[in-house]
Amino acid sequence: xxxxxxxxxxxxxxxxxxxxxxxxxxxxxxxxxxxxxxxxxxxxxxxxxxxxxxxxxxxxxxxxxxxxxxxxxxxxxxxxxxxxxxxxxxxxxxxxxxxxxxxxxxxxxxxxxxxxxxxxxxxxxxxxxxxxxxxxxxxxxxxxxxxxxxxxxxxxxxxxxxxxxxxxxxxxxxxxxxxxxxxxxxxxxxxxxxxxxxxxxxxxxxxxxxxxxxxxxxxxxxxxxxxxxxxxxxxxxxxxxxxxxxxxxxxxxxxxxxxxxxxxxxxxxxxxxxxxxxxxxxx
Amino acid sequence: xxxxxxxxxxxxxxxxxxxxxxxxxxxxxxxxxxxxxxxxxxxxxxxxxxxxxxxxxxxxxxxxxxxxxxxxxxxxxxxxxxxxxxxxxxxxxxxxxxxxxxxxxxxxxxxxxxxxxxxxxxxxxxxxxxxxxxxxxxxxxxxxxxxxxxxxxxxxxxxxxxxxxxxxxxxxxxxxxxxxxxxxxxxxxxxxxxxxxxxxxxxxxxxxxxxxxxxxxxxxxxxxx
Numbered sequence: 001x002x003x004x005x006x007x008x009x010x011x012x013x014x015x016x017x018x019x020x021x022x023x024x025x026x027x028x029x030x031x032x033x034x035x036x037x038x039x040x041x042x043x044x045x046x047x048x049x050x051x052x053x054x055x056x057x058x059x060x061x062x063x064x065x066x067x068x069x070x071x072x073x074x075x076x077x078x079x080x081x082x083x084x085x086x087x088x089x090x091x092x093x094x095x096x097x098x099x100x101x102x103x104x105x106x107x108x109x110x111x112x113x114x115x116x117x118x119x120x121x122x123x124x125x126x127x128x129x130x131x132x133x134x135x136x137x138x139x140x141x142x143x144x145x146x147x148x149x150x151x152x153x154x155x156x157x158x159x160x161x162x163x164x165x166x167x168x169x170x171x172x173x174x175x176x177x178x179x180x181x182x183x184x185x186x187x188x189x190x191x192x193x194x195x196x197x198x199x200x201x202x203x204x205x206x207x208x209x210x211x212x213x214x215x216x217x218x219x220x221x222x223x224x225x226x227x228x229x230x231x232x233x234x235x236x237x238x239x240x241x242x243x244x245x246x247x248x249x250x251x252x253x254x255x256x257x258x259x260x261x262x263x264x265x266x267x268x269x270x271x272x273x274x275x276x277x278x279x280x281x282x283x
Numbered sequence: 284x285x286x287x288x289x290x291x292x293x294x295x296x297x298x299x300x301x302x303x304x305x306x307x308x309x310x311x312x313x314x315x316x317x318x319x320x321x322x323x324x325x326x327x328x329x330x331x332x333x334x335x336x337x338x339x340x341x342x343x344x345x346x347x348x349x350x351x352x353x354x355x356x357x358x359x360x361x362x363x364x365x366x367x368x369x370x371x372x373x374x375x376x377x378x379x380x381x382x383x384x385x386x387x388x389x390x391x392x393x394x395x396x397x398x399x400x401x402x403x404x405x406x407x408x409x410x411x412x413x414x415x416x417x418x419x420x421x422x423x424x425x426x427x428x429x430x431x432x433x434x435x436x437x438x439x440x441x442x443x444x445x446x447x448x449x450x451x452x453x454x455x456x457x458x459x460x461x462x463x464x465x466x467x468x469x470x471x472x473x474x475x476x477x478x479x480x481x482x483x484x485x486x487x488x489x490x491x492x493x494x495x496x497x498x499x500x501x502x503x504x505x506x507x508x
Contacts, residue, residue, distance in 0.1 A: 073466060076473040100473045157457075161470030179377075179457045180467070186357070190457075193360035195375055 026063050026252070027084035028054050029070040033183045035208045036276040037090035037233075040069075049276035050088040053107065056268050060259040073161050073182060076101055079238060085252060086237050090202065092163045092230030102239045104256040106232025107269055109283045111223035112164055113203035114147075114156075115191065118216035122198060125150055125221050133172070133227025143222050148174040150221070155179055157187050157196035164200040167228040191217060204277055232283050235260075288477045292468050296482055299464035300489075306378075306450045306460060310385030311443060317386065318393025322431075325398045336394065343391035348449050352384040356456040381453040389446045396442060400434035401427060433504045440497030444490050451486075461485060 030038045030050055038048040046067050058065035070078050072089065079087055079101060093103040111130060116122050127143045151173055158164040160180035168178045181187045184201055188209045191199045199206070203223055210217040240250025263269050269282035324336035343351065359365055359374055373379045404427055412422045454463030465482040469475045 073470055074475070077469070077475045080473065096471070160466065165470075181457060182455065189357050190360065193357075194366060194371075195360060195377075 024064065026058065026061075026065045026086060028065055028067045028086045028088050029075060029078060029084040030054075030067055030087070031072045031075065031089045031183075032069045033072070033185060034090050034202075034205060035212075036204055037202070038088070049108070049272055050090065052272050052276075053263070053269065054088050056263055056272070057256065057259040060262050061255050063255075071182070072159065076236070079236060082238075085249070086235050086256065088235055090233055091236050093232055093234045094163060094166070094228070094230040096166065097236070100239075101236050102253060103234035103236055104253060105260055106234045106283045107260050107264075108273055108281045109225070109232035110202050110204055110277065110281045111225050112167075112200060112229055113206065113219045113223050114221045115199050115201070115206040115217050116197070116220050117191065117194070118218050120197070120220070122150055122154075122220045123218065127222045130223040130225065132225050133229065135226060144172050147221060151176045151198065153177070154197035155195070157181060157190055157199045158201060159184050159187055162201075163229050167224065168200060170228050172228070188213070188215075188217070204281075285472075285474055285477050288468075288472060288474055289481050292465075292478050293481055295468065296461060296464055296478075296485055299459055299461045300485055302458065302460045302463075303447075303450050303453075304489075306381055306385065306453055306458075307443075307447050309382050310389055310450075311446060313382070313386040314389035314393055314446075317390030318397055321390065321394035322397035322401060325394060326401055340391040340394050343388050344395070348384065348388050349452050349455065351388060352381060352452055352456060355384045356380040377453075377456045377458050381450075381456055381458055385446065385449065385453075388449070389442060392442050392445075393439065396435045396438045397431055400431040400438075403434055404430050433506070436497060436501050436504070440493065440501075443493050443497070447489055447493065448486065 030046060032038055032040045032046050032048075034048075036049055038046065038050045041047050046069060051067055054065060054067055067088075068084055070083065070089075075087055075089055075091070076097065078084065087101075091097070091103075093106060097103070114122070125146065127146050128139055131140045131143050133140065154177065156168055156176045157179045158168060158181070160182060165178065165180055167173075168176055179190075179196065181190070184205050187196070187199050187201060188206075190196045192213075192215045198220075203219060206217055206219060209215070235256045237253045237256065238246075238249045240246045240253065260269075264282065270280050273279070273281040321336045321339060324332050325340075327333055327336075355374075356377065359380075365371060365374065373383075408426065408430070409422060412426055413419075417426075450460060451462035453460045454466060457463075459467065461482055465478050468478050472478070
């Protein structure tokens with residue numbers, strides 16, 4: 001055998017070995033642009049609640065993990081194309097998404113809220129403090145009616161492909177003029193510039209932005225949960241199947257569920273939630 | 284392959300093509316005016332005017348269109364003073380921001396295309412016209428401009444196609460153009476391949492039309508026939 005052949009065989013053999021080692025690693029996709037859930041520090045490293053939680057869960061599972069960045073609008077397609085094995089990106093568990101992927105049990109939940117700039121006509125709107133769309137009832141109906149009136153003719157901004165966009169387009173608050181953005185950062189920018197009259201996102205996304213930028217962003221109206229807002233945030237995983245890869249995905253789901261249970265019992269999720277959100281958002 | 288999705292998304296994408304065509308025609312119209320103006324300034328012998336026109340084309344040809352659109356949309360929106368002026372009426376709308384960015388970009392390229400076309404006109408043609416006693420003004424409007432436009436047709440056709448594809452960046456500033464609607468459909472169906480194939484097909488078809496119109500014009504105004 002000449003040297004040339006030998007080299008090629010060695011390279012191929014090493015690739016095979018490396019490939020097998022890496023197959024055991026879990027790749028987790030996150031957005032890195034939705035603080036405090038997940039974001040990036042000044043030098044570009046991924047940080048935030050879910051980045052730390054992912055590391056904790058992997059430690060419990062005794063598996064090696066890498067966390068990779070993925071734009072929000074391509075998150076589910078990227079999971080399906082096997083660019084990574086799990087999503088931890090503040091993604092709420094909704095029936096619509098469950099048609100395509102599956103979720104672990106929820107690890108944290110957090111309400112959504114409208115935000116405006118101080119001085120907006122919406123400040124001081126009279127609604128209950130929080131409404132749960134799943135519960136319904138006269139209070140919810142009344143609040144939605146107030147909101148329908150308040151939002152009529154206003155430009156409401158939100159991130160594309162989110163529960164917030166689904167809610168605004170559901171007709172619960174009439175037909176509002178929705179404008180969608182690729183990232184929450186861009187929503188915040190256009191809220192402060194005045195291009196958006198109102199914005200809708202996770203309440204902490206706004207309070208975090210107001211804290212860091214010093215802009216006069218303020219929450220208005222009720223906080224939202226239930227219904228279009230889903231049932232908490234969980235780990236998104238491909239739906240399992242009967243083939244080897246499908247079984248691997250099904251096992252990954254089980255492992256994540258177990259790890260989340262353990263982390264919850266040990267108080268790890270609560271601790272991380274308080275650290276990043278300022279309150280216990282764990283579930 | 285989800286062929287059903289391709290069929291159902293086609294009419295939605297076709298509707299969004301109207302927005303794309305509006306953006307394209309508006310920016311090409313204003314861009315041609317700016318391009319012609321700056322091409323003439325480039326030929327001016329005054330060094331200040333010349334350098335100014337060169338600076339404009341250098342700036343807009345030297346930076347990515349995406350950066351330009353972001354600076355105009357998100358950048359200018361952050362300047363508080365600007366928001367209190369009448370300019371904000373225009374800059375508040377994503378539609379106008381996109382048209383301003385596209386116009387300035389295509390204007391820079393068009394000015395270069397027209398400038399080089401003016402420079403290829405043989406001096407003999409102008410000298411001959413002068414010897415016939417035709418005034419400078421009429422030489423410029425009736426001889427130089429028509430020749431320059433004919434000369435620049437192939438390069439300008441290319442620019443139209445590039446600009447048509449460039450309009451897809453309008454979706455980054457919330458506009459629901461062809462790419463914007465494609466992304467919107469993907470955000471609810473999670474099937475990028477099917478939707479982008481249809482959107483890509485529509486872009487390809489538009490290129491086909493533009494290409495053939497330019498080819499027809501080139502033939503019609505050919506020097507050799």
